[in-house]
Amino acid sequence: MPEGDTIFRTARALGRALNGRPITGFRSTYPRLTRFHDDTPLVGQTVERVESRGKWLLIRFSGGGTMATHMLMSGSWHIYRHGERWQQPRIHMRIVIENSDYVAVGFRVPVAEMHTTQSLVCNLRIPCSEIDVLSGQFDAKEAVRRLLAHGDEEIGDVLLHQEVMAGVGNVFKSEICFVAGINPFRKVATITREQAGEAVAAAQRLLAANVLEDSSDAVVTYGGRKRRTTHESDSSVSLWVYGRKGEACRRCGEPIRGRIQGPDARVTFWCGRCQPMPDGREIDG
Numbered sequence: 001m002p003e004g005d006t007i008f009r010t011a012r013a014l015g016r017a018l019n020g021r022p023i024t025g026f027r028s029t030y031p032r033l034t035r036f037h038d039d040t041p042l043v044g045q046t047v048e049r050v051e052s053r054g055k056w057l058l059i060r061f062s063g064g065g066t067m068a069t070h071m072l073m074s075g076s077w078h079i080y081r082h083g084e085r086w087q088q089p090r091i092h093m094r095i096v097i098e099n100s101d102y103v104a105v106g107f108r109v110p111v112a113e114m115h116t117t118q119s120l121v122c123n124l125r126i127p128c129s130e131i132d133v134l135s136g137q138f139d140a141k142e143a144v145r146r147l148l149a150h151g152d153e154e155i156g157d158v159l160l161h162q163e164v165m166a167g168v169g170n171v172f173k174s175e176i177c178f179v180a181g182i183n184p185f186r187k188v189a190t191i192t193r194e195q196a197g198e199a200v201a202a203a204q205r206l207l208a209a210n211v212l213e214d215s216s217d218a219v220v221t222y223g224g225r226k227r228r229t230t231h232e233s234d235s236s237v238s239l240w241v242y243g244r245k246g247e248a249c250r251r252c253g254e255p256i257r258g259r260i261q262g263p264d265a266r267v268t269f270w271c272g273r274c275q276p277m278p279d280g281r282e283i284d285g
């Protein structure tokens, strides 16, 4: 599933193609969207802003409506020039927004909703900017408080809770725990406020480093951008622990461990030596 950094970059790219330009065409395979368009035509309106909220992407229209989409596992937005060949079959098209220069196509976007300002404020699933790690309004202190409120859960699971910190996904979860030196299987109750603060700061830092202007689609947390030049898509050269089970820890040389964690059975990676359990217990992996 795309993590917050991917959605952020998608929003930035879509914004460059759509912001401030009058909409000349709109189509969708979703009746709820087309009904909204029938009642309040989007053609003639302009896109005011495209923004990410965690893993949600919001397109704000000048008429006051906002389209919220979530990619889950399969969805993606593409931007084409008129007449340019689409890179996915038309049958996967769910949403098209056109202006005089560009055609934005949402392929296999599984969740798409129209909101008014009111329904967006009241929406419990779409996070507000204060809890979005990549937002300028992100409140780190409050995030620490929300994290610590899940005392009897393992931190690796809690980092995935979008209502704690929106935008962190499964790759960043393992990377954040490594960078903060916290074993992902520790109950939150066993970590200090300071450690929770380090985890939140690491989340901000790692996600922000992946939305720089030259960021590629691969998550990079280790080794800087120059390393990528020879192995563009090889995650093993760009991450501390994720996907590196059995390989040597980049800090201490111990083999990286990996195992399934949590109610959603997500895979977690860590270093037993750099991220010890407080009681010295070994977690198999």
Ligand SMILES: [Zn+2]
Pocket: 249, 250, 251, 252, 253, 254, 271, 272, 273, 274, 275
């Ligand atoms: Zn290590």
